[in-house]
Amino acid sequence: xxxxxxxxxxxxxxxxxxxxxxxxxxAIAEKSGVNKALLHYHFGTxxxxxxxxxxxxxxxxxxxxFMALNSEMPLRNKLQNVVELYLGTIIxxxxxxxxxxxxxxxxxxxxxxxxxxxxxxxxFVQQVKDATTRGEIIRAEPADIMADLMGLCILxxxxxxxxxxxxxxSNAQYKEFLQHxxxxxxxxxxxxxxxxxx
Amino acid sequence: xxxxxxxxxxxxxxxxxxxxxxxxxxAIAEKSGVNKALLHYHFGTxxxxxxxxxxxxxxxxxxxxFMALNSEMPLRNKLQNVVELYLGTIIxxxxxxxxxxxxxxxxxxxxxxxxxxxxxxxxFVQQVKDATTRGEIIRAEPADIMADLMGLCILxxxxxxxxxxxxxxSNAQYKEFLQHxxxxxxxxxxxxxxxxxx
DNA sequence: AAATGGTTTAACCAATTGGTCAATTCTTTC
DNA sequence: GAAAGAATTGACCAATTGGTTAAACCATTT
Numbered sequence: 001x002x003x004x005x006x007x008x009x010x011x012x013x014x015x016x017x018x019x020x021x022x023x024x025x026x027a028i029a030e031k032s033g034v035n036k037a038l039l040h041y042h043f044g045t046x047x048x049x050x051x052x053x054x055x056x057x058x059x060x061x062x063x064x065x066f067m068a069l070n071s072e073m074p075l076r077n078k079l080q081n082v083v084e085l086y087l088g089t090i091i092x093x094x095x096x097x098x099x100x101x102x103x104x105x106x107x108x109x110x111x112x113x114x115x116x117x118x119x120x121x122x123x124f125v126q127q128v129k130d131a132t133t134r135g136e137i138i139r140a141e142p143a144d145i146m147a148d149l150m151g152l153c154i155l156x157x158x159x160x161x162x163x164x165x166x167x168x169x170s171n172a173q174y175k176e177f178l179q180h181x182x183x184x185x186x187x188x189x190x191x192x193x194x195x196x197x198x
Numbered sequence: 199x200x201x202x203x204x205x206x207x208x209x210x211x212x213x214x215x216x217x218x219x220x221x222x223x224x225a226i227a228e229k230s231g232v233n234k235a236l237l238h239y240h241f242g243t244x245x246x247x248x249x250x251x252x253x254x255x256x257x258x259x260x261x262x263x264f265m266a267l268n269s270e271m272p273l274r275n276k277l278q279n280v281v282e283l284y285l286g287t288i289i290x291x292x293x294x295x296x297x298x299x300x301x302x303x304x305x306x307x308x309x310x311x312x313x314x315x316x317x318x319x320x321x322f323v324q325q326v327k328d329a330t331t332r333g334e335i336i337r338a339e340p341a342d343i344m345a346d347l348m349g350l351c352i353l354x355x356x357x358x359x360x361x362x363x364x365x366x367x368s369n370a371q372y373k374e375f376l377q378h379x380x381x382x383x384x385x386x387x388x389x390x391x392x393x394x395x396x
Numbered sequence: 397a398a399a400t401g402g403t404t405t406a407a408c409c410a411a412t413t414g415g416t417c418a419a420t421t422c423t424t425t426c
Numbered sequence: 427g428a429a430a431g432a433a434t435t436g437a438c439c440a441a442t443t444g445g446t447t448a449a450a451c452c453a454t455t456t
Contacts, residue, residue, distance in 0.1 A: 003403080003404090017304075018219065018304070019217060019219060019220070019300070019304075020220075021216065021217060021219040021220035022217070022218075022219035022220075022304070024442080024443070024444085025443080025444060025445085026442085026443085026444090034404080034405095035404060035405050035406080036405095036444090036445090037404075037405065037406085037445085037446080037447085038403080038404060038405080040444085040445060040446080041403075041404080042403095045444080045445080046444065046445090062360075098299065098300060098303055101296065101356050101357055101360075102217070102296060102300045104357075104359050104360060105296055105356070105358070105359060106215075106216070106217075106220070108359040111359050111360065111363050112363070115363070117364060118363070118364070118366075119364060119365075119366060120364055120365070138382075138385050138386075138389070140382060141365075141375075142365070143361060143364070143365040143367070143375060144375075144379065144382050146361065146364070146365075147350075147353045147354050147357075147361060147379070148350060148353075148382075148386055150353050150357060151349035151350045151351075151352065151353030151354075152345075152346060152349045152350065153349075154349065154353070155345045155346075155348050155349030155352070155353075156345050156349075158299050158303070158356075159299055159302075159345075159348060160303070161302045161303060161306040161309050162260075162299075162302060162309060163341060163344065163345060165309050165310070165313070165316070166315060166316070166317060166318055166341070166344070167317075167318070167339075167340070167341040167344075168316075168317060169341070177339075177341060177342075181342065181345070184336075184338060184342050187336050187390065188336075188346055188386070188387070188390030188391060189386070189390065190390075191336070191389060191390040191391075192385065192386030192387065192388075192389040192390030192391075193386060193389075193390075196394045201433080201434090222412085222413070222414085223413080223414060223415085224412085224413085224414090232434080232435095233434060233435050233436080234414090234415090234435095235415085235416080235417085235434075235435065235436085236433075236434055236435080238414085238415060238416080239433075239434075240433090243414080243415080244413095244414065244415090397456100398455105398456085399454105399455085399456080400453100400454080400455075400456095401452100401453095401454090401455105402451105402452085402453085402454100403450100403451075403452075403453095404449105404450080404451070404452090405448105405449085405450070405451085406447105406448100406449085406450095407446105407447090407448090407449100408445105408446080408447080408448100409444105409445085409446075409447100410443100410444100410445095410446105411442105411443080411444090411445105412441105412442080412443065412444100413440100413441080413442065413443075414439105414440100414441090414442100415438105415439085415440095415441105416437105416438080416439075416440105417436105417437090417438085417439100418435105418436100418437095418438105419434105419435085419436090419437100420433100420434080420435070420436095421432105421433080421434070421435085422431105422432085422433070422434085423430100423431085423432075423433085424429100424430085424431080424432090425428100425429085425430075425431095426427100426428090426429080426430095
């Protein structure tokens with residue numbers, strides 16, 4: 001593992017846990033086992049380093065989902081597929097969504113500058129339109145479904161402290177809860193969007 | 199409006215926009231039109247002031263929802279009712295959810311210390327249990343439904359920059375989207391949880 | 397082994413941070 | 427209107443912040 005990589009790893013940890021304002025170059029240096037000046041030598045300013053991390057974090061989340069949303073699968077299976085993919089990613093990196101979301105909220109210009117995704121996947125949009133006109137699903141636009149999907153998936157992670165406290169679950173129990181939740185989200189999403197066959 | 203209130207207002211604004219680490223006492227003082235030393239005179243340390251704001255913000259969100267969840271309404275109407283109440287609150291204060299969520303994540307001890315809600319509303323829990331055994335809704339626990347409800351409601355607010363950018367909506371269009379969403383969330387939630395009458 | 401060029405460090409800097417304090421202003425009480 | 431107490435301020439402080447720089451270290455080439 002090269003020094004640059006160790007720094008990126010340390011920066012990732014510190015930024016993700018504390019956000020941009022809460023993180024200090026000193027903390028990142030210590031976490032990476034490296035002198036503070038070396039951060040600037042390799043990565044310029046704090047903002048530069050931060051943007052590198054944010055970019056990487058962001059691209060870890062959405063692009064895969066978008067690719068799945070753009071596949072040729074029928075809508076119903078596709079949704080199920082995306083939920084599994086999305087939740088799988090988040091379970092492996094539970095702090096990712098809140099980090100990306102809060103930092104994008106406080107730095108919205110980042111989106112316009114850096115993010116190349118400028119619309120929902122066209123195949124997904126078309127499927128939603130078709131399914132609506134055919135009356136297979138309730139009247140909804142892609143943004144709604146995208147919001148449903150993301151909201152159902154990320155909430156147990158971003159609001160974990162509250163939810164775990166209220167439900168009185170141990171860490172192990174909460175983990176189990178998260179496992180079961182994949183199926184639950186699929187059920188709610190598909191069941192809530194699709195009309196029943198009569 | 200008394201000086202103390204003006205300070206609380208200013209602190210609310212600055213903390214909500216920048217989080218604890220991102221906010222400075224100087225900024226709060228300026229926003230409140232007051233000398234920095236006065237903040238300490240009235241509210242002690244930065245942490246003290248922050249906790250006052252966080253407490254107030256938190257109690258603005260959940261307690262009302264919990265009271266509604268504990269009413270004697272039938273489950274189906276209750277959910278609809280809570281969604282409308284919750285979304286109504288958030289629309290009036292769109293930055294509240296992300297603020298509470300991120301700060302609770304980075305300061306989880308606050309929950310144990312300050313928040314008195316230690317379980318889901320008992321009447322709601324009982325209703326879910328009953329409805330499950332009667333086969334009216336899919337197998338789900340209160341934590342799941344709570345997560346569904348919160349996730350569906352807050353996502354368009356916490357992830358607004360991304361979602362608005364992807365959907366290509368103007369501010370006005372996005373506001374309209376949020377209005378329509380009340381009905382959509384009700385539909386998805388009720389439709390996703392309840393089995394259909396056959 | 398000397399020269400070279402990239403890597404890493406300790407020491408340092410100006411600016412900003414949260415916080416204090418004595419002095420001043422304002423308000424209330426007598 | 428004087429005394430008293432609360433409210434408000436400007437000046438100040440030590441600690442920390444992001445960032446710089448010159449010197450040291452290290453590996454490679456000649």
